[in-house]
Amino acid sequence: MHTNQGDPMNIQFKKGVLEICVLSVLAHKDCYGYELVAEISKKIDISEGTIYPLLHRLKDEGHVTTYLQESAGGPPRKYYRLTESGRKEEHEQKEEWMQFAASVNALLERKNDAAE
Template structure:
């Protein structure tokens, strides 16, 4: 996949996953990497940036089978950002599809 496409959509992927439930960084990275090729550390700078912007907060949760994990959850601002980016992305995809279909005429 084109690297610029990935850069443009990774934040939306992370927000989308956190919109479903609180998750830890490795789980987010692992899930995304099943669909597109990303390096293991790709999502951590995104999560740090989102935390700094107030889109997510984090907390430690101890699992019975291992060390504490840092979980991320969306803030109210994060939910709003997700809704906005989702809407923008849908419009972008529809516009792109229109241009691609026109090129076949």
């Protein structure tokens, strides 16, 4: 058995759901990069570097935009905000994930019942 962090299957799993996580956090509130990374790595143990290329792609696809905002006693920070299409995307992916997770859970729980 591998450790959680090192198991490639697990890492791919995390990388695959990263997009919906980023969209979801941004649907809640606008974030600057570091804040978003901190928010997500609190819950999911993933290399912080993978989030920035993802943000870049989302921006490229028009799902997020950025704007600069002054911060208290420091240079301005780059904030990420969901666009209209980003909100739609978030909604769709969330629905999809919920359904998928519910199906998988139902299947796994049934297996446990049978084992008992």
